[in-house]
Amino acid sequence: GSRGLKMVTKAKLKYEPVELDPELICEYARTRPQELATYSVSDAVATYYLYMKLIHNFILALATIIPVHGDDVLRAGSGTLCEALLMAEAYRAGVVFPNKPVENPITFVDGRLVETLTYEGGRVECLRVGVFRKEFLEDFPIDPEAVDILLADLEKTLKFFVEIEAKKKVDDCTNFQEILDECRSKLERLKLGNTADGQVPDQPGRVLWREEPLIYHLDVGAMYPNIILSHRLQPTAMVTEDFCAACSYDPEEAKCQHRMKWKARNDLFKATKSDVQQIRAQLEGSTTQRYEYKDYRGAIRRVTYNELPEADKAKQLIDRVKFFCQKAYKKLKTSHEEVREDIICQRENSFYVDTVRNFRDRRYVFKGEVKKWTKEMKKWEGTDNLAAIRNALDMMALNDSLQLAHKCILNSFYGYVMRKGARWRSMKMAGITTYTGSSLIKEARAFVERVGLPLELDTDGIWCMLPMSFPDKFKMKFQDGSTEELEYSNTVLNVRVHDKYTNHQYQDFNKTTGHWEMHSENSIFFELDGPYKCMVLPASTEEDRMLKKRYAVFTDDGDLSELKGFEMKRRGELRIIQIFQEEIFKQGYFLKGKTREEVYNHAGEVANRWFDVLDTKGANMLDEEVVDLISEKKSMSKSVEDSGGLKATAITCARRLAEILGSQILQDKSLTCHLIISEKPFGAPTTERAVPVQVFNAEPKVREALLKKWLKDPSLQDFDLRSTIDWDYYKKRLGVCIQKIITIPAVSQGCMNPVPRVPLPEWLMKRVRVWNDPRKQKDIRNFLSRAAEPTPKRKAAEIEDLGGDDTPDATARRRPDTTPTKTLAAASPAAGLGEDPLGWVRHQQRYWREVRAEASKSPWATVAQKLSGDFFSVQNGPLLTSPWHIVGVETDHSDASCLHAWVTTQDAKRMWRIAVEVDRKVFVSMHHEAAIAFLKSEAGGAAERVELVPPRNQTVETLLKLRLSEVVFQQEVRQNAAVFMDGVTNMFEAEVP
Secondary structure, eight states, rough: OOOOOHHHIIIIIEEEEEEEOOOGGHHHHHHHHHHHHHHHHHHHHHHHHHIIIIIIHHHHHHHHSSOOHHHHHHHHHHHHHHHHHHHHHHHTOOOOOEEEEEEEESEEEEEEEEEEEHHHHHHHOOOEEEEEEEEEEEEEEOOOOHHHHHHHHHHHHHHIIIIISSOGGGGGBBHHHHHHHHHHHHHHHHHHSSTTTTEETTTTEEEEEEEEEEEEEETTTTHHHHHHHHOOOOOOEEHHHHHHHHHHHHHOHHHOEEEEEEEEEEEEEEEEHHHHHHHHHHHHHHHSOOOOEOTTTTTTEEEEEGGGGGHHHHHHHEEEEEEEHHHHTTTOEEEEEEEEEEETTTTTTOOHHHHHHHHHHHHHHHHHHOOOOOOOOHHHHTTTTTHHHHHHHHHHHHHHHHHHHHHHHHHHHHTTTTSTOOOSOOOOHHHHHHHHHHHHHHHHHHHHHHSSEEEOOOEEEEEEEETTSSSSSEEEETTTTTTTEEHHHHHHHHHHHHHOOOOOEEEEEEEETTTTEEEEEOOOEEEEEESSSSSEEOOSSTTOOOOOOOEEEEEETEEEEEEESSSSSSSTOOOOHHHHHHHHHTTTTOOOSHHHHHHHHHHHHHHHHHHHHTTOOOOOSSSHHHHHHHOEEEEEOOOOOGGTOOOOHHHHHHHHHHHHHHHHGGGGSOOOEEEESOOOTTTOOGGOOOGGGGGGGHHOOOOHHHHHHHHHHHTTTOOHHHBBBBBHHHHHHHHHHHHHIIIIIEEEEEEEEOTTTTTOOHHHHHHHHHHTTTSSSOOOOGGOOOOOOOOOOOOOOOOOOOOOOOOOHHHHHHHHHSSSSSTTEEEEEEESSTTOOHHHHHHHHHHHHHHHHHHHHHHOOOOEEEEHHHHHTTTTTTHSSSEEEEEEEOOOOTTTTEEEEEEEEESOOSOOOEEEOOOEEEEEOHHHHHHHHHHHHHHHGGEEEEEEEEGGOOSEEEEEEEEOOOHHHIIOOOOOOOSSSSTTTEEEEEOOO
């Protein structure tokens, strides 16, 4: 984070430097010069030792790489150093330096003025909040289909590790089959689940597995450099179709066109090209409008638009276009994203790629040296050989500095190509690099979601939890006595990366033969870090929003391994918030307790203790301690006079500070304002209630006069610091921090609020009420009980009570038509519902899955596809995804067999008129012999025999049910034609419209 010299000295050199308030420097120069000199020397000493310990070796290492002097290395940025290195390598390879590009600020895309042209970068996302520890049970929704994929690819995965990662032969592995069998047995157990719940309620087809987790970080080692190397990406290799058409190589024969995708993101002004041309014509034609312009001598001149330099002309034109868009279109700009495809030439001079590869390989060498000398130091620890220990420490520091220097430059190769003014600049190459990396991480997340729980997505990795029973780490033994550690989850992802992201068109020029040789290349590999003991992910106070890049990770030893994004690492944050976070994280309060409830209670104790400080207004503290806890120090980048009409607490404090120290400070830049927020004037914005702390050190009369003026209270009598402070404001600030880290995650994970004084957000309270609502649907197992199976008995029903074709006979006849005839699930279970309810439910779940699979193969699936491409098109999409609300029904006078229904949906803003054909249900009473003859005839194919009680308890011999269309009904029944034959005694009709 951003820290001052004093804080860095405390953290890195482990001693307390002499500190002095900047406001006291002038006074000490007059009255206590010795202490001021000590303070000055203390800063010089701290700066020197920080440089020698942390910076000198690094600069020396960079100077051995970059072809410039050490002082230039110290002053220059990474982009400048990267370009100096590339120029040296280009000179060595005989490549001409390209000129620095000059961009036209006025460009158009699709007939609209461009504000920015950029691309989609890496995606960072938080997926869960709360405390996750390896001792706490987690519910894993396992996808059996994903496990089947792992089982099918199991042997291929293990062979990939041996041959590609370990670079050995499968035949040399002595326990290959043993590890293969162990992995297979673990995966097969995962498919079955281990809980009584069976299926996951909100995720059909998933199996619930409840177990302690393994917390891992799966990240791609040097992702961007390895993407560049694998796909031979370099700025000069980005070519077009026209370039390839004029090339001496035949692209189809040479196969040197490697096509890759990237996502462009354009911010376009609403103004069209004609609008911009009219505005430009107005500016050029105006002779009265003048603009201030500083010439080469520094003199300010007022000139017309045509006399301005081109850069200033473009600035004035864009400002005028912005004003026009706000007035004419009521909107400044719109953003557009599109996926594009570009060509990377695989036969371009490879000096850029070779430079990146050399740096990567040399860094691996230095990292190996660090590990070597670390082992050497551990060997000599505990002995009297101080010279060997000192030599090992020096070599560790030297090689670590060299590998860090190489890492710094290696990571700059990607950022350099998007640097404005860079000689080798290519937005397309940068976009392809980030889009490939983003796609790779998204696919890794999609797979992890099927066998585990993802927690956080980084630019180049994913934090996740896997079940403890998931295949983890194995020792592979080889015939030469060596061993290699197989990290199964890591290798699974590597196999998929190499299947999809391998460049099969990579070409190298063979100087011996004079020909280009093509081969496959992929150096993108995942690396596994962990398992870790605990991971803490804070929540956002806003609904449906997650905090990105903010988490804490603890190792099994209880050490804080990684802390990212919290306020304790920011300069200028409230000291009480920083101390609260330092205590709760560095003292391991999230590692205490045996349950989540206990963990949050321990963390809540810390929060309550610091909240008590604000509740009691620091009753047990000195004024200096209170000021240290709640005051803020803010540095201004510009002077108050240059800030214009901006409103901020620092600007208000600076203006009020000028009333104490003099108006000359309003012209000073980098002014540090030490302030508190006052309670008065009531209702005023926070920016108007900033009070400089220095006023409480002023003479009593001055302090009273200024506080009455600033607080706008002429009758003010209490001028004490604690009476002035707005304690509710600071409670709110601390409360928001407590909400993010403790209370919202606790309630989200089903625990009670451990800090009741900090209220939960309204949106979370609403969700809690829904979760705890006793009227929500119960689990079906609550209604299952052991009972004797009743004897099947057919029950008669009234014809008028029929709501559809749901009679027992009809149901029995329907089932064989829609279910598989010979399947494992269709077989009868070993135990009945009363003997083994859980086993019966699991059997039925398998049966239902097979029914769904068969239903998806039925002709109705084809019909649905045809409908979705015909009537249910894009504009009619809500009809497929939302329930229908029938507004009205009307008859079609021209077609008696058709009704027209007016329907709408919840989300749609329109109505549809849909034609509905309604069948007639007719029941025919016949003599027994006549009914048998009718059923055997061709006309009786659509009839079925039913046992129902007719209206008014009329007696019937045989009752047949016919389902007739309206047309047939009108023609046959109404006209007493084919239906009224010999043997018919009566007719009934159900559901009469």
